[in-house]
Amino acid sequence: DAKTTQPNSMESNEEEPVHLPCNHSTISGTDYIHWYRQLPSQGPEYVIHGLTSNVNNRMASLAIAEDRKSSTLILHRATLRDAAVYYCILRDVGYGGATNKLIFGTGTLLAVQP
Amino acid sequence: GAVVSQHPSWVICKSGTSVKIECRSLDFQATTMFWYRQFPKQSLMLMATSNEGSKATYEQGVEKDKFLINHASLTLSTLTVTSAHPEDSSFYICSAREYSLDNSPLHFGNGTRLTVT
Numbered sequence: 001d002a003k004t005t006q007p008n009s010m011e012s013n014e015e016e017p018v019h020l021p022c023n024h025s026t027i028s029g030t031d032y033i034h035w036y037r038q039l040p041s042q043g044p045e046y047v048i049h050g051l052t053s054n055v056n057n058r059m060a061s062l063a064i065a066e067d068r069k070s071s072t073l074i075l076h077r078a079t080l081r082d083a084a085v086y087y088c089i090l091r092d093v094g095y096g097g098a099t100n101k102l103i104f105g106t107g108t109l110l111a112v113q114p
Numbered sequence: 115g116a117v118v119s120q121h122p123s124w125v126i127c128k129s130g131t132s133v134k135i136e137c138r139s140l141d142f143q144a145t146t147m148f149w150y151r152q153f154p155k156q157s158l159m160l161m162a163t164s165n166e167g168s169k170a171t172y173e174q175g176v177e178k179d180k181f182l183i184n185h186a187s188l189t190l191s192t193l194t195v196t197s198a199h200p201e202d203s204s205f206y207i208c209s210a211r212e213y214s215l216d217n218s219p220l221h222f223g224n225g226t227r228l229t230v231t
Binding site: 034036038 | 118120148150157158159160163205207208209219220221222223224225227
């Protein structure tokens with residue numbers, strides 16, 4: 001699977017938007033961009049995923065660069081409960097692509113200040 | 115939404131004993147489940163892919179005789195840590211995919227914290 005690069009940590013203030021960047025310069029045409037987050041002492045939680053177009057759901061928005069070499073997870077109004085490690089992961093679902101498995105990188109630790 | 119249940123949530127065992135961890139998909143069938151291990155302050159490391167009705171596929175460096183995986187039904191996979199040692203103390207997490215689509219999200223259990231004394 002292609003590699004992603006994320007900042008180790010970020011800080012945000014409560015009720016402000018947060019933009020979490022992810023670089024994936026070696027992304028292939030069949031790689032989906034997935035985001036998961038992990039709260040302390042819990043299993044990861046799915047946040048959002050996309051291929052080419054920007055995506056929105058109740059949790060967040062995903063903005064994908066036109067060349068797909070980077071993406072940004074947007075939390076529109078951070079709350080204290082959003083403090084977690086956020087993982088950006090690429091999954092190849094093309095013909096002959098790897099498998100269904102997810103390989104986690106180091107992620108971004110988001111701290112939210114009240 | 116889809117729920118994956120893991121049991122127990124924590125376990126303490128003595129060195130040399132075996133521990134079994136269960137992973138259940140509560141409201142969907144999962145032909146494939148995944149087992150991860152996470153050490154403190156580190157990311158999740160994939161250990162193996164559990165396939166219903168067939169042998170598990172282990173990642174490089176993971177001892178299949180030490181970490182026994184059984185996926186006997188479409189809703190249950192078990193991980194047995196055999197002859198556990200203190201270095202096996204870790205946070206074990208399972209996950210499953212609700213649909214067969216390759217790009218559908220994974221649902222994760224809440225993990226099992228294993229402490230080997």
